[in-house]
Amino acid sequence: MIRFYYHPTPNPAKVALFLEETGLPYEVVPVDTSKGQQHAPEFRAINPNGKVPAIVDTDGPGGAEIRVFDSTAILLYLTEKTGKLMGSSADRGELLSWLFYIGTGLGPFSGQAVHFQRAAPEKLPYAINRYRREAERHYAVLDTHLEGRSFIVGDDYTIADISAWGWIDRANFVLAGSVIRSPLTGTSNAGSTRSTIGRRSRERGRWGAATPLRKKSTMRRAGRSSHRIIRRPPLKGHGFDPGARSRAPGSSSAQSFRLAGRRDA
Numbered sequence: 450m451i452r453f454y455y456h457p458t459p460n461p462a463k464v465a466l467f468l469e470e471t472g473l474p475y476e477v478v479p480v481d482t483s484k485g486q487q488h489a490p491e492f493r494a495i496n497p498n499g500k501v502p503a504i505v506d507t508d509g510p511g512g513a514e515i516r517v518f519d520s521t522a523i524l525l526y527l528t529e530k531t532g533k534l535m536g537s538s539a540d541r542g543e544l545l546s547w548l549f550y551i552g553t554g555l556g557p558f559s560g561q562a563v564h565f566q567r568a569a570p571e572k573l574p575y576a577i578n579r580y581r582r583e584a585e586r587h588y589a590v591l592d593t594h595l596e597g598r599s600f601i602v603g604d605d606y607t608i609a610d611i612s613a614w615g616w617i618d619r620a621n622f623v624l625a626g627s628v629i630r631s632p633l634t635g636t637s638n639a640g641s642t643r644s645t646i647g648r649r650s651r652e653r654g655r656w657g658a659a660t661p662l663r664k665k666s667t668m669r670r671a672g673r674s675s676h677r678i679i680r681r682p683p684l685k686g687h688g689f690d691p692g693a694r695s696r697a698p699g700s701s702s703a704q705s706f707r708l709a710g711r712r713d714a
């Protein structure tokens with residue numbers, strides 16, 4: 450069983466999509482980062498970096514319980530565990546390259562662009578310009594690579610697509626008002642990849658994996674899926690607020706998602 454520490458923001462969304470795609474049984478533990486729950490000592494014991502996502506695999510190597518943190522590490526760990534969505538061995542170099550490009554470039558620059566555009570107490574033109582441009586440039590690199598391709602690596606759907614999806618799905622939020630071709634217009638290459646992933650998860654009929662854990666209906670659907678939301682006692686000081694069960698994941702609705710995006714993306 451995978452225990453999945455989650456908040457409805459882009460990096461956890463990648464892991465949610467992987468879990469839904471592969472049908473691995475999992476439990477969701479909401480960690481409301483807009484309330485600082487990522488700093489609770491109990492969560493820091495799982496991710497010393499104090500960010501979501503993180504997982505605990507109760508059936509890790511040799512049957513031991515192990516933790517994995519950072520979305521890219523989790524995706525790689527779970528592909529090795531399941532043998533799924535890892536592409537061919539001939540494409541391993543490509544897979545690793547795109548995974549790390551997303552994990553160290555597209556993701557962090559997008560996150561900082563969101564922060565300086567939307568959350569920083571002061572509007573700092575230099576910082577906004579730098580991070581916004583780098584975010585645009587990273588989206589453009591991906592978009593160019595996707596020209597004439599269905600998937601990022603080889604001919605198959607892999608964790609590179611899943612990792613990119615976490616950010617492609619939020620591109621309108623990161624690049625609102627962008628002068629470059631929007632990745633979400635549906636005419637751009639990245640927009641097509643996003644549609645392909647959305648269609649794929651709808652066809653699979655599984656809990657709308659392309660919009661994982663961020664719709665109000667999530668809690669109602671949860672009972673029909675392979676996972677359950679687990680309830681934890683509140684932690685002193687920081688607390689996994691038991692009320693979070695009805696707000697996160699996904700319950701957060703657009704308002705909470707925007708809040709989370711502003712503060713934590």
Ligand SMILES: N[C@@H](CCC(=O)N[C@@H](CS)C(=O)NCC(=O)O)C(=O)O
Nearest residue numbers: 458459460482500501502519520713
């Ligand atoms: N490199 C990490 C980044 C994780 C990350 O930045 N997570 C955000 C949500 S998308 C978070 O936890 N923010 C809360 C905070 O920074 O305190 C990963 O890919 O998992």
